Every structure is written in C-alpha cells, then in structure tokens.
Amino acid sequence: GENVEQHPSTLSVQEGDSAVIKCTYSDSASNYFPWYKQELGKRPQLIIDIRSNVGEKKDQRIAVTLNKTAKHFSLHITETQPEDSAVYFCAASTSGGADGLTFGKGTHLIIQP
Amino acid sequence: GAVVSQHPSWVICKSGTSVKIECRSLDFQATTMFWYRQFPKQSLMLMATSNEGSKATYEQGVEKDKFLINHASLTLSTLTVTSAHPEDSSFYICSASGRAGANVLTFGAGSRLTVL
Numbered sequence: 001g002e003n004v005e006q007h008p009s010t011l012s013v014q015e016g017d018s019a020v021i022k023c024t025y026s027d028s029a030s031n032y033f034p035w036y037k038q039e040l041g042k043r044p045q046l047i048i049d050i051r052s053n054v055g056e057k058k059d060q061r062i063a064v065t066l067n068k069t070a071k072h073f074s075l076h077i078t079e080t081q082p083e084d085s086a087v088y089f090c091a092a093s094t095s096g097g098a099d100g101l102t103f104g105k106g107t108h109l110i111i112q113p
Numbered sequence: 114g115a116v117v118s119q120h121p122s123w124v125i126c127k128s129g130t131s132v133k134i135e136c137r138s139l140d141f142q143a144t145t146m147f148w149y150r151q152f153p154k155q156s157l158m159l160m161a162t163s164n165e166g167s168k169a170t171y172e173q174g175v176e177k178d179k180f181l182i183n184h185a186s187l188t189l190s191t192l193t194v195t196s197a198h199p200e201d202s203s204f205y206i207c208s209a210s211g212r213a214g215a216n217v218l219t220f221g222a223g224s225r226l227t228v229l
Contacts (some may be wrong), residue, residue, distance in 0.1 A: 036216070
C-alpha cells in the first residue's frame with residue numbers, strides 16, 4: 001500500500017520568513033495530494049491540493065509543488081504569520097480524490113514572533 | 114458549503130459501556146464517509162470507510178465488532194465503540210466526501226472519548 005513520509009516533524013521559523021514542508025510517497029499511481037492544517041483540538045482543514053497533471057499550484061502565501069519523477073511534493077508558506085502556527089498534514093491517494101487518502105505523520109509549525 | 118457536523122464533541126464513559134458518535138453532512142450528500150482515530154501529536158489513522166447502504170470496509174488491525182459503523186443514509190454515519198476500555202480513549206474524527214465536495218474531504222470537528 002501507499003506510504004507517505006513527511007519531514008520535518010517540527011519546524012520553527014521567524015515570523016515573516018518562509019516555511020517548507022516536504023513529503024514523499026511510494027505509490028507511483030498516486031494522483032491527488034492535499035495538504036491539511038490542524039489547529040490544536042480542531043478539525044483538519046484543507047488548505048491546498050494538487051493533482052498529478054500539475055507541477056505547481058499557488059494560493060496567496062501558500063504554494064505546493066509536485067515532482068512525480070522523484071515522488072515528492074512540498075508545501076511552501078511565505079511571509080509566515082503567527083496564525084500559521086499549527087500541525088500540517090500531507091496526504092496522497094490514487095483515486096484522484098478523497099478515497100483512500102494516506103496521511104503523513106504531520107509537521108508542527110511554530111512561528112516565532 | 115460542505116459542512117460536516119460531528120457529535121458529541123467530547124464524552125466520558127465507564128469501562129464496559131458503549132458510546133455512539135454521529136457524523137452528519139449538513140449541506141451535501143456524502144456518498145462516502147471515513148472514520149479516523151488520532152492520538153495526541155500523531156497523524157490521522159484511517160479506521161474504516163463506509164459507503165451509504167453497504168457494509169463498512171475496515172483497515173487492517175481495526176476490530177469491526179468493536180467499532181461498529183453504520184451509514185444508513187447519505188447524510189449520516191455513526192461509529193459505536195462497544196464495550197469501551199481505557200485504551201479506546203482517543204480523538205475520533207469523521208470525514209465525508211460527496212457530490213457537493215467534488216471528492217474533496219471535509220472533516221467533522223472530532224469527538225474526544227475518555228474511558229474511565
């Protein structure tokens with residue numbers, strides 16, 4: 001089955017700097033890669049996703065890149081703000097959508113004032 | 114759009130009792146609902162996938178007789194933890210995908226279960 005590795009487990013950056021979280025996946029048939037943000041004690045929220053026919057997608061300060069050859073995808077957050085502090089999960093599926101999502105272990109992002 | 118309601122948000126029960134958690138899609142028809150378990154500071158672990166009107170598909174290692182899942186309608190799925198034990202204490206989260214969500218996952222707010 002699919003295996004999703006996520007690094008780092010904890011990331012601390014100064015407010016205003018950029019943060020990058022990386023994930024690798026094992027199943028070359030994976031074609032859907034969402035990213036979720038989970039604040040303490042709350043539900044995960046989809047922040048951005050990318051499909052395998054696209055190499056990069058951007059939404060304001062958030063961007064995701066996908067390298068299908070290397071089987072890795074990354075989340076980039078620019079101009080970080082205190083409200084970006086949360087746990088971020090990457091995920092992958094072969095269904096093109098929500099079915100069969102395998103999650104990474106999560107990255108605790110800490111924004112230092 | 115695409116709102117998923119889950120309740121109770123927290124529940125405390127005695128060992129040996131059963132607890133039911135409900136997951137509702139409020140503004141769309143959820144053809145598929147998923148149940149996850151999350152331990153503190155850990156990732157979401159898929160327990161089972163349920164499709165409306167059919168039996169749930171459980172992940173390896175999840176006891177289907179202990180975690181009963183019912184998906185009787187396109188807007189409601191329930192998870193019943195039977196004969197709960199302290200090791201069942203955890204954060205349980207449901208999610209749903211369906212026609213309004215364009216196969217994008219929407220999560221419930223989660224239910225924190227504490228078994229004494």
